[in-house]
Amino acid sequence: MPARYLRNPDIVCREEPFDQWLFFNPDTNNRRFSNAVGAAVWHLCDGTRDLSQIVQEICQTFEGVPLDDVTGDIAALLQSMEAEGFISRIE
Amino acid sequence: MADLTLTPTPHSIDISLTGRCNLKCKYCFYANEMTALTDLSTEKWLACFEELGRLNVMEVTLSGGEAFTRPDLFELIDGVIANRMRYSILSNGTLITDKTLEQFAVGKRRQRLNYIQISIDGSRPEVHDASRPNSFTRAVRGLRLLKEAGFPVTVRVTINKHNLHDLENIAALLLEDIGLPSFSTNDAIPMGSGCQNEQEIALGPREQLEAMDIMRRLLERYPGRLNAQAGPQAKIQMYAEMEHARRTGEKTTRWGMGYLTACGCTFSKLAILHDGTIVPCNMLTVRLGNVTTDSIREIWHTHPVLKAMRERRFIPMQEVPGCANCEWAPYCNGSCPALPYTLYGDFNRANPHDCYRRFIQEVGHGVAQ
Numbered sequence: 374m375p376a377r378y379l380r381n382p383d384i385v386c387r388e389e390p391f392d393q394w395l396f397f398n399p400d401t402n403n404r405r406f407s408n409a410v411g412a413a414v415w416h417l418c419d420g421t422r423d424l425s426q427i428v429q430e431i432c433q434t435f436e437g438v439p440l441d442d443v444t445g446d447i448a449a450l451l452q453s454m455e456a457e458g459f460i461s462r463i464e
Numbered sequence: 465m466a467d468l469t470l471t472p473t474p475h476s477i478d479i480s481l482t483g484r485c486n487l488k489c490k491y492c493f494y495a496n497e498m499t500a501l502t503d504l505s506t507e508k509w510l511a512c513f514e515e516l517g518r519l520n521v522m523e524v525t526l527s528g529g530e531a532f533t534r535p536d537l538f539e540l541i542d543g544v545i546a547n548r549m550r551y552s553i554l555s556n557g558t559l560i561t562d563k564t565l566e567q568f569a570v571g572k573r574r575q576r577l578n579y580i581q582i583s584i585d586g587s588r589p590e591v592h593d594a595s596r597p598n599s600f601t602r603a604v605r606g607l608r609l610l611k612e613a614g615f616p617v618t619v620r621v622t623i624n625k626h627n628l629h630d631l632e633n634i635a636a637l638l639l640e641d642i643g644l645p646s647f648s649t650n651d652a653i654p655m656g657s658g659c660q661n662e663q664e665i666a667l668g669p670r671e672q673l674e675a676m677d678i679m680r681r682l683l684e685r686y687p688g689r690l691n692a693q694a695g696p697q698a699k700i701q702m703y704a705e706m707e708h709a710r711r712t713g714e715k716t717t718r719w720g721m722g723y724l725t726a727c728g729c730t731f732s733k734l735a736i737l738h739d740g741t742i743v744p745c746n747m748l749t750v751r752l753g754n755v756t757t758d759s760i761r762e763i764w765h766t767h768p769v770l771k772a773m774r775e776r777r778f779i780p781m782q783e784v785p786g787c788a789n790c791e792w793a794p795y796c797n798g799s800c801p802a803l804p805y806t807l808y809g810d811f812n813r814a815n816p817h818d819c820y821r822r823f824i825q826e827v828g829h830g831v832a833q
Contacts, residue, residue, distance in 0.1 A: 386520070400572065
């Protein structure tokens with residue numbers, strides 16, 4: 374069964390000016406800016422979805438985004454978010 | 465009027481948890497009528513922190529009065545932590561003991577702590593206690609305890625008439641003896657107790673100049689270890705940049721010259737007084753509402769005072785009362801609005817304590833000579 378992704382409940386995800394989103398980890402004081410797609414990915418990490426399901430939902434939400442193009446990007450995004458403690462992986 | 469892009473909610477909030485203090489410092493801006501207000505209860509502060517959590521506020525700075533006089537301080541800190549925030553504490557240090565440090569070991573209290581700032585105004589009791597009565601020994605003990613236990617601790621030195629000639633000793637105490645990586649300075653301003661004690665405590669222009677010379681020497685001796693957002697140390701650079709801009713026509717990009725641009729706080733933060741009153745800053749106490757009855761989000765977006773403060777930056781210095789004919793107006797930013805608001809009831813005025821024209825008039829020359 375592919376890994377699913379779960380948001381760290383301590384993370385703050387703030388909307389900021391200029392269509393930016395700010396992820397804040399209060400445990401580490403780590404801050405990371407993202408665009409709306411990154412924020413949408415993070416919100417989809419509710420513990421029920423794996424990579425392909427997240428990609429599918431993103432492609433539906435952001436029309437015109439080709440599935441093949443974004444899979445690698447979102448996989449990399451999830452990997453870096455996991456490394457920074459913003460999400461965890463459920464095997 | 466240009467459209468200002470504002471964060472949906474504040475990034476941080478300065479919170480005066482209590483009006484009580486075990487000291488009576490001679491320049492405390494949080495004095496006089498402030499102490500007549502009643503502290504919010506534990507429950508009301510915890511409810512406030514829940515609202516801040518819902519607003520995605522990231523950090524709070526807890527002060528007073530003296531925050532450590534609240535017996536429920538750690539319960540309140542746990543409320544901050546439960547609502548996904550980090551925190552800092554501003555303290556006089558005198559109530560910090562081994563037992564205090566043990567309480568920080570519980571849960572995430574230590575992990576979420578940005579820093580504890582202790583006020584130290586002298587290298588020895590006679591100097592420190594002249595502005596912060598009967599507190600040197602306990603304040604330094606608290607500072608040493610924090611430093612030795614590896615806490616993120618910093619010091620604020622408020623430069624005043626009593627410690628002007630002790631600044632080099634203070635730097636040696638803090639940086640060499642105690643071994644802090646750095647400390648910061650500002651100066652006593654005539655607000656609160658500082659208003660009553662202005663003649664005794666606040667630096668005049670000639671003393672400002674002397675303090676700037678001393679701080680210049682200390683900056684050379686301890687590169688990168690002294691910080692300042694205000695006061696003589698900050699003025700070294702600010703006045704030099706004004707001189708440079710006037711001489712060359714090249715204006716700094718660090719801050720907006722020629723307009724009332726000083727203080728960008730209302731774009732990212734608010735403050736709450738110990739009775740729950742919401743204000744732009746705990747030094748600029750225009751009442752915006754109260755956390756027990758009003759929505760912080762609504763105040764942040766719609767309050768006319770905040771709107772007016774954010775639009776100060778569009779007011780040319782030449783249109784500011786008292787500045788119309790000033791040759792420095794095209795290079796000035798008016799400095800902190802809290803003092804003019806206290807003096808004149810108007811934050812759209814220049815801060816007389818930081819006025820470069822007044823400084824030159826009284827000293828007889830500018831910083832470039």
